[in-house]
Amino acid sequence: MDVSLCRAVSITPEASSRAPLPIRGGRIGASLAARAYRVDLRDHLIFPGLINAHEHLHLNTVPPLNAGAPFPNSYAWIAAFQAHFDDPAVIAALRVPKALRLRHGALKNLLAGATCVAHHDPWHAALDATNFPVALLRDFGWSYALGWPGYGPPAAQSFAATPADRPWLIHLAEGTDAIAQAELAELDHLGCLAPNSVLVHGVGLRERDVDRVIASGAAVVWCPGSNRALLGRSLDPRRLCAAGRLALGSDSRLSGARDLLDEMRGVAERGELAPAHLLGLVTTQAARILRLLSRGSLAPGAPADLVIVEDRGGEARSLVEIERSRIRAVVRDGVPRIADPDFAEWFAATGTAAVPVMLDGKPKLLAAPLAEPALIALEPGLERVADRSERDVGRQARSH
Template sequence: MDALKARTNATLSHAAVMTPAGPVHAPLPIRDGCIDAAVASWAYRVDLRDHLIFPGLINAHEHLQVNAIPPLRGHAPFANSYAWIDAFQAHFEDPAVIAALQWPKALRLRHGALKNVLAGTTCVAHHDPWHPALDADDFPVTLLRDYGWSYAPGWPGYGPPLQPSFAATPAGRPWLIHLAEGTDEVAGNELAQLDQLGCLAAHSVLIHGVGLREADIERVLASGAAVIWCPASNLALLGRTLDPRRLAAAGRLALGSDSRLSGARDLLDELVGVLDRYGLSPQQLLELVTLRAAEILRLPAHGHLAPGAPADLVIVEDQGGDPVRSLIGIRRSQLRAVVRDGLPRIADPDFAEWFAIAGVEAVPVLLDGKPKLLARDLAEPALMALEPGLEPASPSREQLPVFASGWH
């Protein structure tokens, strides 16, 4: 993708750019794949009147390689995640699971990234062993790197051992662990265990936290740690999720979709599921997948659209009223465009000229029945075959109108 960045110099005009203080009507310049401070007279101009531009979303917890594996049905709720793991062992004998695991892991990792891009997510925290495929120059999303992790206190046989991995993680980098993923005493005791081991600190990032009591949450906040909330997965497996209000108010909560093995289809669907529930405003929900996620994961260049940040964007139509609801509460097919490093990755067909100017070959597809243009490197047949709702479409004159923009 780096070779194309120099061809992405553009100015997005007449749109409202979402900032922490609210929408600002000002041009958004892009230079060499990043947000620029000044508008260049020679840049390609994209007229986005009646649109809103948001930062690319951050998925703070994901298992990229398992999104094509059929979920376990009919056994929930479990008392904790370890009981679910035990029950899942027999599920490996299911022919559909066997077939899904026949796909190469590198392809399944890429599919997990494609799932995220289609829903406006451009940055992902992958919580599993690293794989060489994640280092590919054209990997579809930006990944959290240089972090520490252990899997869970009660499952020591998978991933790095708990105390050594914590000790090896610098205080300036996040250390991730599944914790208190359950409703029983086992889950409820895990925070105290973690603290006794000396692994509860300001860079500890606790995934799920369903079993945290009020006093536990205060203990988390006192340590400076944070929690990643995955409500769809929690409700599917455990029948309950945590109360997010105290952590969100303190800025120590982010949102993750986990994976389709247990959670929502994507991060947008996760947001739809919690909108107008749990006492969080649309603005707070937006922050969970932008600014707060960036702070918790130590990703200072992400989650905002300030000069110098990567030009990772989600573009939507302005629906009127609360501008945040134009993004929070919609489905992936309703996004107008998703941009990474200044390059359009998927967009409605009237953005065809932007693809062409940026040097990105676009392929016509249908996403949940709606015509879209998808970057060629995301349209590999094997990759598309793994993604329900995404299929090739034949180009037509109606699908490829000229977008009202151009060189100025």
């Protein structure tokens, strides 16, 4: 099915094009067939699907740990969390099958425009499902953290087994104390600091450590919401961003913001980065750092993963400063997955059944494969219209 869209936002030169954006076979095309289905997107902007560079997909329904003072490092938070496992709400959340929790984490990302995610945990068979809601980073190496060797492969062994052209991920310097500050030197001593090293969090990196990261060609994934919640502060992103060595992640709702859009909006509101630079962290820079060379842009041959919003003036701000309910459509492989009701013909043209839902009080259409009742039930703010109508009828009956 060929589709013609416009107006597309080009991330690398900061400009936009009003020319038609052709989609052929689920990818951005160089040309378009004469009989293509056409979507009129005047007064709209089309962005590449966002890349979430760090997520724990299966943890988004687990209630966060209520703590007073910030923790000195993530290991102290992990130790404190052990008692939290006895909380009935945590027990109930973890009883949900992991395969369903993984799909829910993916759906959470998709609703906020993230169509590709780096999941930083052991691989699970559910991630290989053909109808998984988002694309995933694959063929990468990882270790969990230097100070928690019992979970995931050992750092040196995993790094050595990872090809130099594939990313290698590790939580590093997730803290504000001497333990966190010492981790970069330890990683370098192990021989694991290289251009394909992707260091998640990096709060404990000092100025000279940032110099070392940039000189090595490594990169950092910044998760400011999680950092502020657990540690009381985050890193200064400016030098790493300017060097092209920074991407953005949401971690999970267990510690971070609701989704990647909330992370972006928080950064913009605090004035930590300009919207145009922030947009690069979830598109071109993330794609380069994670070696996802076909993603993060609207170049011919790239997957037709798109985020469509109304043009509110100022291209980056049109996406950076909105909530998920104001996204007009999120598209994967040229097919709408969630969209406003006036895009119903686009669903039909691609042969995709759509289910009416409400997202944060706004009517939407959700692709039927994503509308499993058990999956929708896990996502606050998302409900099927039929389910809502039945509840309204029940309330009215009880009131009489």
